[in-house]
Amino acid sequence: MTAPAHSNRPLRSLSRRERFANGEIQDRAFGFLAIIAGYLLLAILAAIALFLVLKAVPALNKNLANFFTYKQWNPDATKTAANGLDDVPHPQFGIGALAFGTVFTSLIALALAVPVAIGVALFIAYYAPRRLAMALGYIVDLLAAVPSVVYGLWGLIFLVPHLIPLSKWLTRYFHWIPILGTDGGFGKSVFAAALVLAVMILPIIAAISREVFLQVPQTQREAALALGATRWEMIRISVLPFGKSGVASATVLGFGRALGETIAVALVLSSNFEIVYKIFTPGGNTIAANIANQYGDAGKIGLGALIASGLVLFVITLIVNLFARFIARRAIPAGSVV
């Protein structure tokens, strides 16, 4: 729509009343309102960054430990003062363990979700009967509709106990793989949290991959089939190369989702502040889950510390999402060459 709305301006200038009557003033006002809405949206995003920084900095200044490498979380701790009588604040907190846990748990979730999501996307796009495909797609989308607190409850009550036999079995036979195994006991573990996360990010990865797979030019698919390819060979030589970067972009988007997921992880992890890389060990933690767990008891510095960790999460997810868009944008010109 490029044609100006008022290309036929009257010769004499109109009075305000006339301009109101012919709708020009309302027209201007509405256009103005729409632009304001656009500015306001940008302002909200700027305000998110601004207020997080504003509330995080005082707490960070009081922090006596290195925020990025320290593993414990004691922002409201106190210490007996030099005179031996008073308690003075002795805040020490850092995201060393939290940031590791966040990225590690999300990576495991990706490792579990991506192969299944690609399988689901291929099934719906190229294997399921045409008539059923749309309904099956809806069913997979329903996975995204279940609230995260319900996944958390399900993970806590159903999944954690049911995973113990599997964890024991895998530990017994595969303990030589570094990340498998436990430092003692079984129960709420990184693996359970990652599995819940995997279920939660699966629908988004599957939905985007499915869309990308369906965009493969029919000529390419038919060419493969005409050469005598089996269905799998057709997918391998025409669908997968075309959809590769779309799937990569979907994976990164799913990663961003997993990083920020809070309540489900908070319910399924028994949080501690160690670097836990053995996935069946009870323990592990994430930035988001830590915010949910610590919030109720946080004092003044504690709140600032949680907001500081949230700021880190915001920046990480921002970078991850921008990276996903970057891949997706690059993908389109490369794929559209038929």
Add this chain to the structure above:
Amino acid sequence: MTTPTLSPSSIEGLLSTRRLSRWVLAGIPVGCLLVSLLVFAVTPFQGRADFLVFFFFLYMIVQTTVSAVVEGRRRAVDRFVLALVIGAFVAAIAPLLSVLGFTIARGAKRFDWTFFTHSMSGVAESDNNGGAYHAIIGTVEQIGIATAIAVPFGVLVSIYLTEYAKGRFGRAVSFFVDVMTGVPSIVAGLFILAAWVLAFGFGHSGFAGALALMVLMLPTVVRSSEEMLKLVPPSLREGGLALGLTRTRVVLHIVVPAALPGIVTGIMLAIARIAGESAPLLLTVFGNVATNTDPFSGAQSALPLFVFNEAGNNNQTAIDRAWTGALTLIILVMLLNLIARVGVALLSSKRA
């Protein structure tokens, strides 16, 4: 792009090999099922999940081997992938069925009149009464306020993007809507906590929670209504302009009404998305055991928060309440989804 590996000899091989008959293809899973049953009857193996996994692996091995011997490597790989892909779909659906089945089975226990008419005021963890009346009121109010702000705001931004935006600023807004989609819900909560609750000193309230939900809802509303507005054919706009309507009239009386069903559907999906959010509410609404009908002052409860708090207790009575809360929440969200989907289906069938 990988080089196609269809050498002439392998095509010849493909054309001339025998195919497995329908009877063999049906017989293999039946046989594998019987063998699995036998194995689980006489060995220490047990458990339904283990059985399914065992059956699946056995079936994959037997079918691939038989197919490789009779039909050749290429068809065997094809059948192997087919089974793998079906397996992936089953693996994706299993958690959905498990979550829904479990929630319905466990939630039915307290799905009674008391649950919907009583709050948790004066109810101990171990009491078997108490309900989510306060949480339902809170959720309805918070979602209502969030929708009331996000819908006009979001639709206006989408109108800006489709009808007015040009140049760098339009692209920037569009880009940052994408960025906003990726903001984790807990960060939205922290934002309102830092700004509204702490910096401005308004304290915890249902309205603060509604603001956080609004931040989460906004990009979804903008994107979905933008898609719908883009579908309105330019000829409709041009027709309106040619008749001498102002641009505002064209937008409000022609373009938006034409896209309205789709916009409403997008709004329903956006509401469904925020209805289950608990993390931002934890930070802004805080939670309350008593009924607080005023969203503008004092801590409230919300259904997702109610589930989270009850799930954190050890008493079975509290866990039962959590499940019923989860069931109520799922029913609410699924209902919103269903209305939206049926709307889309009706719409597309009417258009077609």
